[in-house]
Amino acid sequence: MISAALGYEPEVPNTLLIVDDTEINRAILHQIFCSSYAVEEAENGQIGLEKLLDHPGRICAVLLDVVMPVMDGLEVLRRLRQEDLLEKRILLTNSVDDFLTLACQLCEEVMEVRPGG
Numbered sequence: 001m002i003s004a005a006l007g008y009e010p011e012v013p014n015t016l017l018i019v020d021d022t023e024i025n026r027a028i029l030h031q032i033f034c035s036s037y038a039v040e041e042a043e044n045g046q047i048g049l050e051k052l053l054d055h056p057g058r059i060c061a062v063l064l065d066v067v068m069p070v071m072d073g074l075e076v077l078r079r080l081r082q083e084d085l086l087e088k089r090i091l092l093t094n095s096v097d098d099f100l101t102l103a104c105q106l107c108e109e110v111m112e113v114r115p116g117g
Helices: 023-033 045-054 073-082 096-113
Strands: 015-019 038-042 059-065 089-093
Touching: 015 023, 015 045, 023 038, 038 045, 045 059, 045 073, 059 073
Parallel strands: 015 038, 015 059, 059 089
Antiparallel strands: none
């Protein structure tokens, strides 16, 4: 491949973005996924949206809480639709139990959707 021969590799999405206002949720999810993905975190929807807009090609999936201060998950989705960035895999949850249950269920599936996995 020419790009590899020139020392340039195209950006491959390999970062999972966790957007949740509860620190313990972010920490648990980070621990679950950090061995398979680079993980970024955001404590509210505004920060999460900024990270998505700043590096849309790097983020392969978003775990997005619904109820958060500053900007909630539904507003993040509205803004992503406006920016035509809803092709990302977005997991939207409204409770800690949903978040953790779905994350655990996805843990095995994540390996299947991981680039190169």
